[in-house]
Amino acid sequence: MELVVCIKQVPDTETRIKIAADGKSIDITGINWVVSPYDENALEEALRIRETKGEGGVAVMTLGPERAASALRSCLALGADRAVHLQDPALEGSDSLGTARALAAAIRRSRFDLVLVGQQGVGTDNSQVGPMLAELLDIPHVNVVTKLEIANGKIRAHRQIEGAVEVVECPLPAVVTAQKGLNEPRYASLKGIMAAKKKPLERLGLQDLGLDAADVGAAGARNRWTRLELPPARQAGKILDGEPEESTAELVRLLRDEAKVI
Amino acid sequence: MDFSFSQDERMIRDMVRDFADGVLRPQVQEWERRGEFPLELIPRLAEAGLLGMSIPEAYEGSNLRTPSYCLAIEELARVSASAAVTVSVTNSVCGYPISRFGTASQKDKYLKRLARGQILGGFCLTEPGAGSDAAGIVTGYRRAAGKFILNGLKSWVTNAKIGSLFIVMATRDRRERGAGISAFLVESSFPGFSFGRLEDKLGLRSSATGEVRLDDCEVPVENLLGEEGKGLAIALHCLTVGRVGIASQAIGIAREAFEVARKYARERMAFGRPIASFQGIQFQLADMATEIDAARWLTLRAASMRDRGIIDFSKESSMAKLFASEMANRVTYRAIQIHGAYGYSKEYPVERYFRDARVTTIYEGSSEIQRLVIARQLLAETRSNAAD
Numbered sequence: 001m002e003l004v005v006c007i008k009q010v011p012d013t014e015t016r017i018k019i020a021a022d023g024k025s026i027d028i029t030g031i032n033w034v035v036s037p038y039d040e041n042a043l044e045e046a047l048r049i050r051e052t053k054g055e056g057g058v059a060v061m062t063l064g065p066e067r068a069a070s071a072l073r074s075c076l077a078l079g080a081d082r083a084v085h086l087q088d089p090a091l092e093g094s095d096s097l098g099t100a101r102a103l104a105a106a107i108r109r110s111r112f113d114l115v116l117v118g119q120q121g122v123g124t125d126n127s128q129v130g131p132m133l134a135e136l137l138d139i140p141h142v143n144v145v146t147k148l149e150i151a152n153g154k155i156r157a158h159r160q161i162e163g164a165v166e167v168v169e170c171p172l173p174a175v176v177t178a179q180k181g182l183n184e185p186r187y188a189s190l191k192g193i194m195a196a197k198k199k200p201l202e203r204l205g206l207q208d209l210g211l212d213a214a215d216v217g218a219a220g221a222r223n224r225w226t227r228l229e230l231p232p233a234r235q236a237g238k239i240l241d242g243e244p245e246e247s248t249a250e251l252v253r254l255l256r257d258e259a260k261v262i
Numbered sequence: 263m264d265f266s267f268s269q270d271e272r273m274i275r276d277m278v279r280d281f282a283d284g285v286l287r288p289q290v291q292e293w294e295r296r297g298e299f300p301l302e303l304i305p306r307l308a309e310a311g312l313l314g315m316s317i318p319e320a321y322e323g324s325n326l327r328t329p330s331y332c333l334a335i336e337e338l339a340r341v342s343a344s345a346a347v348t349v350s351v352t353n354s355v356c357g358y359p360i361s362r363f364g365t366a367s368q369k370d371k372y373l374k375r376l377a378r379g380q381i382l383g384g385f386c387l388t389e390p391g392a393g394s395d396a397a398g399i400v401t402g403y404r405r406a407a408g409k410f411i412l413n414g415l416k417s418w419v420t421n422a423k424i425g426s427l428f429i430v431m432a433t434r435d436r437r438e439r440g441a442g443i444s445a446f447l448v449e450s451s452f453p454g455f456s457f458g459r460l461e462d463k464l465g466l467r468s469s470a471t472g473e474v475r476l477d478d479c480e481v482p483v484e485n486l487l488g489e490e491g492k493g494l495a496i497a498l499h500c501l502t503v504g505r506v507g508i509a510s511q512a513i514g515i516a517r518e519a520f521e522v523a524r525k526y527a528r529e530r531m532a533f534g535r536p537i538a539s540f541q542g543i544q545f546q547l548a549d550m551a552t553e554i555d556a557a558r559w560l561t562l563r564a565a566s567m568r569d570r571g572i573i574d575f576s577k578e579s580s581m582a583k584l585f586a587s588e589m590a591n592r593v594t595y596r597a598i599q600i601h602g603a604y605g606y607s608k609e610y611p612v613e614r615y616f617r618d619a620r621v622t623t624i625y626e627g628s629s630e631i632q633r634l635v636i637a638r639q640l641l642a643e644t645r646s647n648a649a650d
Contacts, residue, residue, distance in 0.1 A: 074276075187277065187284065188273075189277070189309060189310050190312065190315065190326065190334075191311045191319075193324070197270075
């Protein structure tokens with residue numbers, strides 16, 4: 001079974017985000033870059049499927065600048081078999097659709113049975129690339145999956161929905177987007193890091209992908225970031241003193257008159 | 263000169279950091295309180311590859327470069343100094359000497375099992391009457407009927423009771439001093455081998471330290487490590503490597519003490535302001551961070567000299583160990599001072615860092631021995647043959 005995992009390199013979730021001077025991007029100085037946490041779940045699931053089946057391979061792909069290669073290397077260290085880095089000046093500034101187009105073109109280059117991606121890329125949180133990939137590849141997709149079973153060329157995927165679990169079946173090949181809880185990602189090992197150095201990391205540009213520069217990157221983007229703002233600073237909390245009867249009455253009054261929530 | 267980490271070094275550091283924060287941190291307080299080595303940790307350490315850092319890849323190790331090894335020990339020590347020393351000892355004075363001096367069959371027999379965590383290793387040099395005076399050991403050996411027979415008592419053995427393979431230094435005749443000493447690979451299952459009592463220690467409470475007794479202990483001839491009479495040279499060589507590991511352990515302890523002190527200083531209010539706004543606290547934090555950085559680069563320099571094939575880096579290794587261990591004591595002292603009375607309480611972790619740091623100026627060569635090593639070399643070298 002051939003598995004493809006698409007990942008995104010994002011700022012460490014503990015980063016204190018600052019807005020860059022242009023007012024529409026983030027200041028990347030000093031940021032520690034990591035693999036988006038949901039993508040780690042996607043990779044872990046692919047590794048487990050390969051280990052259970054005892055055959056097949058896991059390819060990990062990303063679209064991103066030079067620095068994104070380190071995210072691919074850490075996936076190779078965790079156990080992926082090969083990596084594909086989509087890197088081209090024409091791909092820079094891609095929106096979700098441009099990213100999905102490039103990834104779909106790269107995925108189509110080899111045989112594949114299942115594509116796994118994180119349900120959202122932490123930071124931009126669009127949750128679009130997975131479903132778009134499925135549309136572009138013309139295959140089914142199940143998103144925000146918390147449990148995955150594979151048998152007889154089909155998948156059974158569990159999704160957490162309001163008050164219940166929905167179970168979806170679909171044939172392979174398919175795209176699945178991973179939710180937290182799908183699995184517990186493993187730790188890398190020193191041997192894995194050493195072995196990763198010997199694994200193939202392929203770089204593909206626009207020509208290799210057979211794409212038109214007008215469909216991807218900043219040129220093909222259907223949406224643009226026009227402005228970024230930090231959320232308003234949180235107001236200091238209020239502590240109500242006094243006897244319970246008085247403070248409760250005061251709390252009710254504040255909730256009604258000031259916060260206007262009741 | 264580029265003082266930056268390579269991609270490999272960053273990956274290794276990040277991996278061990280994640281491991282330490284994810285696997286060790288949730289339980290370290292409980293392990294330290296119990297004062298026993300958590301045996302359930304061994305398979306996790308092995309899985310992560312931390313027990314085979316100085317073992318070749320052919321024997322399932324990861325054969326790390328020395329600076330990477332230092333970063334790994336530092337990251338472990340940041341969370342658990344006890345786990346760091348257990349790992350450091352298994353690697354630097356058991357896995358490494360077998361990899362470096364062992365015969366093909368010794369390597370086949372032991373290295374994979376060490377890397378897999380099936381056995382833990384230790385090192386037996388120190389005796390109740392011989393610590394800094396390593397050539398003065400009295401544990402003796404003699405040859406009899408195709409075997410070596412060892413007799414003596416070894417003390418302060420890290421991984422006592424939990425380890426099953428020990429590199430034991432013994433002398434054929436104590437009057438020969440260093441020239442009479444040989445190194446032996448001794449399994450805890452050999453006839454005549456037993457463990458004595460475990461030490462009740464100030465710090466590193468969850469690392470196992472104790473006595474090894476050899477009563478007519480029978481060691482097969484093929485378990486001689488290196489040549490006969492070369493035992494002390496092997497031991498001192500391994501300790502030179504081990505010292506950068508202990509320096510890294512001290513740096514890890516100090517880093518964590520600094521982090522908690524900085525956090526506390528930002529949060530603790532006095533006179534209506536966070537105490538971090540007072541210069542008296544700021545200067546302490548500045549000194550702590552400066553000393554930590556100095557120790558780290560001194561240590562990484564020694565580590566990189568080893569990888570550049572500089573055979574004698576004992577002066578630099580001793581400088582790193584001396585400075586880092588003394589620094590860790592100063593930094594953890596200050597971390598408690600910044601915490602005030604809370605720092606003296608077990609409610610906060612900082613008292614543990616203070617206790618854990620203390621031994622780093624004592625074991626694997628006391629600060630006084632490091633100064634001797636440094637001075638001897640300083641006085642032997644001239645300006646033209648000093649390294650760098």
